[in-house]
Amino acid sequence: MATQTPPAPAPPRPAPHAGGLGTPRYRRPFGAGREVTIHWLTFLVTAALVLAPVIPVLYQSIRNQPLYAAGGAFTLSNYVHLFTEADFGSIILDTLLFAVLTTVFALAVAVPMAVLLERTRFPAARLFGQVLRWPIYISPLVLAFGWIVVYGPAGFLTSAVREGLGWVPWNLYTLPGMAFVEAVAQVPVAFLFCANALAASDTSLENAARSVGAGPIRTLRSIVVPMLRPPMLYAGLLIFGTAVETLSIPLILGEPAGLTLFSSFLYEQGIDSVSPDYGLLGAASTFMLLTTIGLVAVQARLLGHAQRFVSVRGKASRSRLLDIGGWKWLGFAFVGVYVVFGALLPMAALILRAFTSLLTPLVNPFDLLTLDNFRLIFAYAPYTESIVNSITVAFIGAVAVTLLGTAVVLVARRSDFRFARLLETAAQSPHAVPGLIVGIGFFWAFAWMPGGDAVRGTLLALIIAFGVRALPSAYGAISPATMQLGAELDQAARVAGADWWRTVSRILIRLLVPAMLASFLLIWTQMIREYAPAMFLAGAESQVIGTTAIDLWTQGETGSVAALATLQIAVTALVAGLAGLLLKRKHDA
Amino acid sequence: MPELAVENITKSFHGTTVLEDIDFTVADGEFFTLLGPSGCGKSTTLSCVAGLEHPDSGTIRVGDEVFFDGLPRTAVPPEGRNLGLVFQSYALWPHMTIADNLALPLKLRKVAKAEQRRLIDDALTKVDMAHLRDRYPHQLSGGQQQRVALARGIVYSPGVLLLDEPLSNLDAKMRGQARMWLKDLQREVGITTVYVTHDQIEAMSLSDRIAVFMHGRLQQVGTPVEVYETPATPEVAGFIGRCNLLDGRIDEESPADAKTLRVELGTTGRHLRVVRTDTAPAPGEAATVGLRSERITLTDRTDAEGDHADVNVLRARIEQCSYTGARFEYVLTIGDLRVHAESAVRHTGPEISLVIRPEDCLLYPRAT
Numbered sequence: 001m002a003t004q005t006p007p008a009p010a011p012p013r014p015a016p017h018a019g020g021l022g023t024p025r026y027r028r029p030f031g032a033g034r035e036v037t038i039h040w041l042t043f044l045v046t047a048a049l050v051l052a053p054v055i056p057v058l059y060q061s062i063r064n065q066p067l068y069a070a071g072g073a074f075t076l077s078n079y080v081h082l083f084t085e086a087d088f089g090s091i092i093l094d095t096l097l098f099a100v101l102t103t104v105f106a107l108a109v110a111v112p113m114a115v116l117l118e119r120t121r122f123p124a125a126r127l128f129g130q131v132l133r134w135p136i137y138i139s140p141l142v143l144a145f146g147w148i149v150v151y152g153p154a155g156f157l158t159s160a161v162r163e164g165l166g167w168v169p170w171n172l173y174t175l176p177g178m179a180f181v182e183a184v185a186q187v188p189v190a191f192l193f194c195a196n197a198l199a200a201s202d203t204s205l206e207n208a209a210r211s212v213g214a215g216p217i218r219t220l221r222s223i224v225v226p227m228l229r230p231p232m233l234y235a236g237l238l239i240f241g242t243a244v245e246t247l248s249i250p251l252i253l254g255e256p257a258g259l260t261l262f263s264s265f266l267y268e269q270g271i272d273s274v275s276p277d278y279g280l281l282g283a284a285s286t287f288m289l290l291t292t293i294g295l296v297a298v299q300a301r302l303l304g305h306a307q308r309f310v311s312v313r314g315k316a317s318r319s320r321l322l323d324i325g326g327w328k329w330l331g332f333a334f335v336g337v338y339v340v341f342g343a344l345l346p347m348a349a350l351i352l353r354a355f356t357s358l359l360t361p362l363v364n365p366f367d368l369l370t371l372d373n374f375r376l377i378f379a380y381a382p383y384t385e386s387i388v389n390s391i392t393v394a395f396i397g398a399v400a401v402t403l404l405g406t407a408v409v410l411v412a413r414r415s416d417f418r419f420a421r422l423l424e425t426a427a428q429s430p431h432a433v434p435g436l437i438v439g440i441g442f443f444w445a446f447a448w449m450p451g452g453d454a455v456r457g458t459l460l461a462l463i464i465a466f467g468v469r470a471l472p473s474a475y476g477a478i479s480p481a482t483m484q485l486g487a488e489l490d491q492a493a494r495v496a497g498a499d500w501w502r503t504v505s506r507i508l509i510r511l512l513v514p515a516m517l518a519s520f521l522l523i524w525t526q527m528i529r530e531y532a533p534a535m536f537l538a539g540a541e542s543q544v545i546g547t548t549a550i551d552l553w554t555q556g557e558t559g560s561v562a563a564l565a566t567l568q569i570a571v572t573a574l575v576a577g578l579a580g581l582l583l584k585r586k587h588d589a
Numbered sequence: 590m591p592e593l594a595v596e597n598i599t600k601s602f603h604g605t606t607v608l609e610d611i612d613f614t615v616a617d618g619e620f621f622t623l624l625g626p627s628g629c630g631k632s633t634t635l636s637c638v639a640g641l642e643h644p645d646s647g648t649i650r651v652g653d654e655v656f657f658d659g660l661p662r663t664a665v666p667p668e669g670r671n672l673g674l675v676f677q678s679y680a681l682w683p684h685m686t687i688a689d690n691l692a693l694p695l696k697l698r699k700v701a702k703a704e705q706r707r708l709i710d711d712a713l714t715k716v717d718m719a720h721l722r723d724r725y726p727h728q729l730s731g732g733q734q735q736r737v738a739l740a741r742g743i744v745y746s747p748g749v750l751l752l753d754e755p756l757s758n759l760d761a762k763m764r765g766q767a768r769m770w771l772k773d774l775q776r777e778v779g780i781t782t783v784y785v786t787h788d789q790i791e792a793m794s795l796s797d798r799i800a801v802f803m804h805g806r807l808q809q810v811g812t813p814v815e816v817y818e819t820p821a822t823p824e825v826a827g828f829i830g831r832c833n834l835l836d837g838r839i840d841e842e843s844p845a846d847a848k849t850l851r852v853e854l855g856t857t858g859r860h861l862r863v864v865r866t867d868t869a870p871a872p873g874e875a876a877t878v879g880l881r882s883e884r885i886t887l888t889d890r891t892d893a894e895g896d897h898a899d900v901n902v903l904r905a906r907i908e909q910c911s912y913t914g915a916r917f918e919y920v921l922t923i924g925d926l927r928v929h930a931e932s933a934v935r936h937t938g939p940e941i942s943l944v945i946r947p948e949d950c951l952l953y954p955r956a957t
Contacts, residue, residue: 021745023671024697033666488680491641494667495674495751496694496741502668506693510684 024497035500039417042407043426049468050426053433053441056448057289060282067278068447078279082287085280087260094175095262098250099243101179102186103236109183109338110190111225111232116331118198119206119224120216121321123332131339132191137572138347139529140185141248141546142565145553146346147172147181148252149353149562156349160361173257182249184342186242190235197231198224206322216322233302241295245288245434247532252553262288266436271535278444285437296432351569354562373559377567383560385541386548387567389459393544394527397463397470402519404467405474406512410504413482414490424475431472435532438465443536457539465533470523477522481515482508514583521579525572591652592616593749593781598637598647598657607633608644609805615749615783620775622784624792625802626828634802635751635785639674640667651748668697673742673780677754679734681726687713687737688722694745712744713737715774732763739771743778750775752784756791768794789829793817801825823953826879833880833928836955837861839872849947852876857924861901863950870954879951885930886944887919901945907938 029037056067061079065072082088113132117125135143150156151172162168171177205227209219250261260268266288269281324331353359356368377383405427411417412424430438442465446452455461485508493503531546538547545568552561593615600608608630615621623631636642637657638649646659656665681690688709695705713719716736726734735755742750756764756771772795775782786792792799793813801808801816809821820826823834840851840860849862850869863878870876905921905928917935921928921943930943 021671021695021698021700023669024699026668486678486680488676488678489682491639491667492674492676492680492741493682493693494641495639495670495672497668497671497697497745498693499666499668502697507682507684511682 024499026499033499035415038407038501039411039415042404042411043417043419043423045404046408046423046426046471049464049471050429052445053438053465053468054289055441056444057282057285057437057441060278060444061286063282064279066447067282067444075279078283081277081280082283087265091260091262091265094259095244098175098179098182098261099240101176102182102243103240105180105183106186106190106239107232107236109342110187110235111194111228112331113187113335113338114191114194114198115220115224115228116335118195119220119322120328120331121323122328122335128335128339129195131343133188135185135343136188136192137525137576138185138569139248139531139546139565140182140246141252141529141531141549142350142568143185143346144181144249144252145549145558145561145565146350147184149349149359149558150346154360156359156361157345163361173253173259175259178249178253178259179243181253182243182246183239184346185249186239187338187342189238189242190232193231193235193238194228197228201227216324217327219322220324234299237295237299237302241292241299241432244295245292245436247436247535251550263434263436266440267535270440281440285440288434289432289437292434293432347569350562351566353559354566357559373557373563374567376557376560377563382540382543383548383552383564386543386545387564387571389462389542390528390545390568391571393459393462393466394524394530397467397527398520398523400463401467401470401474401523402478402516405471405478405519406509406516408471408475409478409482409512410508413479414487414504414508415500427475428472430468433469435469435530436535438469439533439536442468442533446537456537457542459542461537462534462542462544465537466527466530469530469533470526473522473526474519477519478512478515481512485511517579517583521576521583524575524579528568528572591654591748593638593651593783594649595634595638596648596650598634598644598649598659600633600637600642600644607805608637611647611802611807613800613807613810615781618779618781620772620782620784620795620797622786622792622796622799623802624786624789624799624829627787629802630805631785631787631802632753635753635783638749638783639672639751640665640670671745671748673745673747673750675735675738675742675750675752675755677757679726679731679738679755679758681734681737681741683726686723686725687718687729690726690737691741691744694741698745700745708744712740715743715777716740731758732767735759735767739774743780746780748781750778750780750782752782754786755784757786757788764791771795793829801828803828820879820951823877823879823951823955826881826951826953831882831929831931832951833882835861835878835880835926835928837876837878839870839874839876841873850952852878852950852952854878855924855926857926859903859923861903861945861950862947863952864948866952868954869952875955875957877953877955879953880928880945881949882918882929882931884946884949885928887930887932887934887936888942888944889936890942891940899946901943901947903943903945904940905943907936907941910935910938 027034060067062074062076063072064075064077113128116122117129117132122128148155151158151170153171153173158168158170172181206219206223209223214222245263247263247267250259250264251267254261254264262284266281266284269284270276349359352365354373355370356365357370357372358368359365377387408423408427412420412427417423433441442461443456446456446461455464489507489511490503493507494500498506529546531544531550534542534544534547538544543551545564549561549564552564595611595613598608598611599606611630611634613621623634625631633642637644640656643657643664644659647657648655648659649657651670655663656670657663681687682693685693691709691712692705695708700708709722710719713722716739718733718736718740721729721733726737729737735758739755742752756767759767768791784792784795796813798810798812799816800810801821803824808825809816811819816825817829820829820832826832827834835854837852837854840853848865850865850872852861852863853859854861861878903923905923907919908922908927909920911918916931916933919930919932919936921930921941923943928943
């Protein structure tokens with residue numbers, strides 16, 4: 001009888017039905033599913049990494065002493081000092097002008113090229129399309145060196161033109177000159193945005209215009225170009241933001257001409273100055289941070305979240321291309337001149353410069369061939385070390401950032417974590433933090449934190465700082481891949497008895513491997529070029545290629561800089577090639 | 590196996606109520622179908638049973654095991670419910686072979702290797718797919734994937750099998766075959782099954798009972814015959830089968846005769862004698878008459894319309910006649926009322942007589 005049975009302790013779940021296998025059992029740390037631990041861990045690590053460089057900057061800007069020194073007090077004098085300093089107004093104006101010119105130049109070059117290559121019958125369109133993307137893999141710093149070698153005051157073409165004409169119509173060491181070089185570095189960005197938008201757009205719109213009587217040129221003018229407004233706007237804002245924060249060109253081209261921009265101001269205040277005014281540096285950094293955050297917020301608002309990261313898609317069928325007749329050759333000349341003189345010649349000259357003792361139109365460069373430039377690098381341990389450091393940092397960093405990025409994507413997109421949206425925003429936010437400020441911020445963070453001294457000046461510090469900078473790219477590379485995996489795949493696993501972590505490890509991660517490899521490659525190429533945070537963070541033993549190149553440049557060792565840049569390009573190309581093969585094989589299998 | 594009980598679940602999303610007080614019980618071994626147009630809440634209900642979504646309130650349980658309770662808040666995660674779920678998209682894991690797809694739920698349950706093989710063979714044999722066990726999902730046709738998905742749903746003997754429009758990605762012919770085959774399989778396995786579909790033919794032919802959903806509410810639960818013959822609401826009548834819904838008013842002078850009522854049709858001045866029901870509106874009140882198109886007999890005879898002893902005869906104009914192969918479908922007008930009817934014979938019109946039996950008329954009150 002039921003009343004006589006002693007009350008048994010209630011089992012957590014009734015026994016499986018007769019003949020059934022029941023449900024799998026999982027451990028529940030802290031009384032909740034183990035996914036809760038994983039979600040929170042991912043969230044806290046991401047939040048800590050993202051906030052670590054920002055909070056010290058903000059805090060320092062309102063302290064009257066270095067933040068690690070005892071006895072500091074609250075003050076607003078740093079801001080007063082910043083805005084009353086006589087130069088600051090002109091620094092802001094120059095930076096603004098530089099950024100506007102860069103954006104205008106880059107769009108003026110990229111948009112016509114995107115339309116010509118993507119939408120018209122164009123000779124060798126595929127080849128040009130590929131070549132135009134190259135500068136993405138080359139650091140703007142390297143590009144700047146290449147431009148100086150060709151177009152600088154003693155540059156190859158400058159000398160040739162001066163010989164011929166008696167004067168030179170250009171000067172790189174001016175704001176428009178700097179903006180043009182920066183624009184060359186940014187053209188691929190604008191080109192990719194516009195070309196992708198065109199490839200994804202519906203050609204039937206053009207066909208409709210043709211059918212109502214519009215000629216090819218008219219169709220381009222009235223239909224194709226107006227449709228490019230959103231990608232132009234977005235690319236424009238992106239380029240503007242990059243121009244505001246970039247350090248390489250203001251440092252290499254601006255400083256010698258006495259032109260100080262925002263980033264070079266920070267550099268002067270923080271590194272060049274004998275006794276840095278940390279409060280001023282903090283206030284200036286905060287100001288710059290607010291500017292870049294504002295720009296990113298405008299971008300986000302304008303284009304919404306989904307288009308934040310436009311992935312590089314395959315081309316749609318190019319079946320219906322417009323034939324613009326004779327105009328094609330004008331376009332061909334335009335694209336050809338740009339590709340040859342803007343991208344190829346500076347790179348070729350830089351590489352040639354690496355193997356010669358001098359590069360001048362007066363002497364046949366092949367008479368001056370030498371390996372001395374490389375010898376200098378390999379003879380001096382810190383220089384050689386910087387190459388090894390860059391490779392190490394980029395490799396470990398790319399693995400770590402890809403793993404963290406994957407975790408963030410999975411938690412943000414494929415879990416019921418309460419702060420999923422916040423996590424997503426956090427992972428994308430370093431996008432708004434200039435590299436120099438990441439460097440300053442972590443420098444202070446390590447000085448401030450107990451035990452931070454052990455990290456400061458090591459490669460670990462660089463991996464962390466470069467990694468934070470790269471996190472949005474990893475997120476952007478992996479997140480679209482999850483959108484292609486139907487939610488039913490996880491739901492099927494969950495219902496079949498897998499908890500969140502099993503679903504992730506058995507199903508989702510396996511399906512994300514190609515995206516993770518792509519992310520690794522992207523981060524690797526980004527990190528091997530990265531140097532801005534290292535300007536503050538790197539110690540004597542942890543220099544990277546970029547910082548060494550700037551160091552050599554200031555010593556006037558142009559040849560060795562060229563050699564170093566050549567090595568960087570070679571390593572990047574090698575890994576990109578290997579990864580390309582690997583991805584291809586994976587894809588074919 | 591115990592019964593599945595869904596008790597008073599309610600769910601709203603961004604202020605819109607998507608489920609309102611849904612309440613039904615599925616008996617052991619029963620084939621139970623949630624039927625309704627898209628957006629009616631049937632899939633949401635299934636997701637709530639599976640644990641992929643949670644209602645705001647209510648209770649979901651299988652036997653004594655509570656899967657969800659609004660108060661105190663209990664929500665067993667999907668992996669703790671031991672259910673089988675087959676998706677419309679099949680959701681086979683693309684990086685695993687067919688056998689591996691079936692093995693995962695068994696591995697998660699720590700079933701020994703040999704036993705795994707036996708269960709997988711068993712399940713794949715049931716769906717006639719054992720010969721393709723080492724293929725990958727993308728190497729299979731849609732119909733084959735659908736069978737594998739079903740095998741994956743039953744290989745670990747779940748308590749309840751949930752099917753979310755599993756046949757709707759198949760072409761029409763395949764769907765017919767798959768339907769019969771699914772019915773046989775369910776009977777053979779004897780598993781309690783909840784089936785979601787918007788296809789009334791699937792629902793009618795497969796189900797022991799059907800729950801008709803509309804606008805997030807459960808309109809009616811009943812056997813296929815009950816749902817078709819005595820639909821609870823005009824919406825149900827309109828959704829299942831082809832049913833004319835004619836607005837009218839119960840005649841004031843409706844004879845007190847207990848068996849039938851006279852309904853005045855719209856402003857046409859014609860009357861229709863219909864069988865009185867318990868829910869019939871009182872004389873003078875607005876009513877809706879449901880009239881299935883295949884229950885209307887068409888005849889060219891020009892007998893006087895009006896009251897006959899046992900049938901209604903109405904004259905109508907033929908507006909449109911379309912040939913569908915098996916029959917002719919007509920659009921007719923009686924005054925300003927449009928009526929759909931069908932017949933095996935071609936009538937040329939222009940006028941025609943409709944013969945309607947009072948017991949074929951469904952009578953509903955109408956809100957005015």
